[in-house]
Structures are given as structure tokens and as C-alpha cells.
Amino acid sequence: MESALRFLVVGLGSMGKRRVRNLRTLGYAHVAGFDPREDRRTEAATRSAIPTFSEFESALERFRPDMLIISTPPQHHMTYAWAGFERRIACFVEASVVDAERALELHRRSVESSVLIAPSCTMRYYPGPRKVKELVRGGLIGKPLNINYQIGQYLPDWHPWERIEDYYVSNPETGACREIVPFELTWLNDIFGVAEPVACVRAKLTAMNASIDDVYHCLLSYPEKVLANLTVEVISRPKATRELRVLGSEGEIVFSGEERCVRYANTHTRDWVRFELGAGTVEKSYINPEEPYIAELTDFIGSVTKGDRSLYPNTLLDDYRILQTLYRLEALSGKAQ
Numbered sequence: 001m002e003s004a005l006r007f008l009v010v011g012l013g014s015m016g017k018r019r020v021r022n023l024r025t026l027g028y029a030h031v032a033g034f035d036p037r038e039d040r041r042t043e044a045a046t047r048s049a050i051p052t053f054s055e056f057e058s059a060l061e062r063f064r065p066d067m068l069i070i071s072t073p074p075q076h077h078m079t080y081a082w083a084g085f086e087r088r089i090a091c092f093v094e095a096s097v098v099d100a101e102r103a104l105e106l107h108r109r110s111v112e113s114s115v116l117i118a119p120s121c122t123m124r125y126y127p128g129p130r131k132v133k134e135l136v137r138g139g140l141i142g143k144p145l146n147i148n149y150q151i152g153q154y155l156p157d158w159h160p161w162e163r164i165e166d167y168y169v170s171n172p173e174t175g176a177c178r179e180i181v182p183f184e185l186t187w188l189n190d191i192f193g194v195a196e197p198v199a200c201v202r203a204k205l206t207a208m209n210a211s212i213d214d215v216y217h218c219l220l221s222y223p224e225k226v227l228a229n230l231t232v233e234v235i236s237r238p239k240a241t242r243e244l245r246v247l248g249s250e251g252e253i254v255f256s257g258e259e260r261c262v263r264y265a266n267t268h269t270r271d272w273v274r275f276e277l278g279a280g281t282v283e284k285s286y287i288n289p290e291e292p293y294i295a296e297l298t299d300f301i302g303s304v305t306k307g308d309r310s311l312y313p314n315t316l317l318d319d320y321r322i323l324q325t326l327y328r329l330e331a332l333s334g335k336a337q
Contacts, residue, residue: 142250175212
């Protein structure tokens, strides 16, 4: 029975705590956590009343999970995903930005077996991107021509309870901007196709205590001559920025995070047609709502229990291809990573 499924959340930081909440909301009682940090284990045990483990192997042997939810910093994703695969345990993995070749090999091995390794694609579950996709695919603005999209939030506001230098976002390999570029491309590519890098400028513009670029300006070409300007930054304050405008041959679409709406106008409507998105359920100290993360896990779990990979919309191969786009953009910027 599904209610008897056992989940081990690997990593009990911000995202791991969210995943524990998600599983609880879905009604799963058998949830445990692993984290080498005592403070995180104590917090999870106290706030979520789950058993916790300080050693990964001990967690596997004593808890015997059916699935792993891997919510560690990105540089550790493949270590635990491979460990799960080798034990024939299905794994859900948060969005990655490193170890592309290891992810590709794991994809190849996974598809040859019955063990599902599913990478996160949370933005594809957000109501804004879903509505944009519906309008584009429905032909409401004719042929898409040009995309302008900016996404950003001041980095110290991501985790106000800890210094940026104390977690992965300040590491050049897993830096905040570098991580978010593929995170956003996952849903943009789902709508518009495979992006071809054209140009990139990245730089550090602030005095934040991190040796990372805090802005990426990316120029991309999508199939059928669709141009896209993608700006990812960790500068926007005091409010986060999420603003998309798609120009088409017959109209335009706007997705505004601040207004929490998607709207379109075309040559037939003239005036804006507006769709309210709502705020969703936002946990204290978090910015993004719980619902997209819950929906994503629901599809992953369904894919595993029904033995149907098609029920989950993202693969490690998809992630690999998007990471190649990121690496090519960085090469075009003329700066060494």
C-alpha cells in the first residue's frame, strides 16, 4: 500500500525541510531524515517528529527506505543518487548544476533498469509557467517572436537565518546565479524548444561576500527564429523580481511575479485578459508556495509506484542537455568558471 511507503530525505537544510513537509502533507507517515549536521537533525526531529540519522549507511540499513529524496547541496547530488541506484532505490534529486557527465551516465544506467532517478523541475508545476504554456500552445498570440525574462532576488534574503558564505550559493561551482539559469531554462525549454546559446555576459556587480557572478545576461535562440533575453540575478531588493514578456505575431503575454498574474492581449482582444495566480501556501521564512513542490513529488511517487516513467516530466538526460547550454553560455562570456 502507498501509505506504507518509506522515504528518506537526504539533507535537512531548507529544501530538505520543505520536502519533509511535502511528504507529511501528502499523508505519508514513514519519513526519516539524514544529515551529518547535528543542529539540522535536532530541528527536524523536534519540528517534524521524524527519526534522523547522522550516517547515510546507517539510515539505509535501519530505516530501509523505498525512495530517497536528495536535497543536499548540488555537489553531493550524484553521490547519493548513484548510491541509491546501486541499491535499486528510486531517487528524486533536486535541481543540479554540476556533475553533468555523471548524471548522463546515471541516466543511461537507469533507463536500462527499473530504477527511476528523477531530477526536479519545480517551475514546470508553478501556475504562472503553466498558464504561459497554455496560452502559447493555444496560439493566443500567434507565432512567438521575442522573449524577455528577468528573475532575481537579493542573495542574503534567500536564507536570512544563515550567512551566504556558509552554504553552497557562495561557491563558484554551485553559485546562486549559476544554479538558477538551468532551473529557469527547464520550463522555458518545455514551452519553446531547445535553446541555442548566442551570447552571454556575466559579472559581479555587488560587494556581497561571495566569489560568484551575481548577474547572468543570456541571449538565446529558440526554434523557428524565436529570440530570448534571459537575465538571472541575485541583486533585486527589497522585492524579488520575476517578469516575463513574450511578444508574438498577434499579441503579447506578460507573467508578473509581483502582480501574481499572467495576462495577454492580442489583435482580437485589444484589452488585457488577466489570470490571477494567487499566493498559494507559503511557510514561515520561505518565499515560494508549497503547492508546486507537492505536485512535483506526487508525480514522482506515482511514476515509481505505477512503474511508468512517463508520469514524471523530467529526466537526467533533459538536465544534462540544459547544463550543456549553461556551459556553452559561460564559454561565450569569455570568463573561466
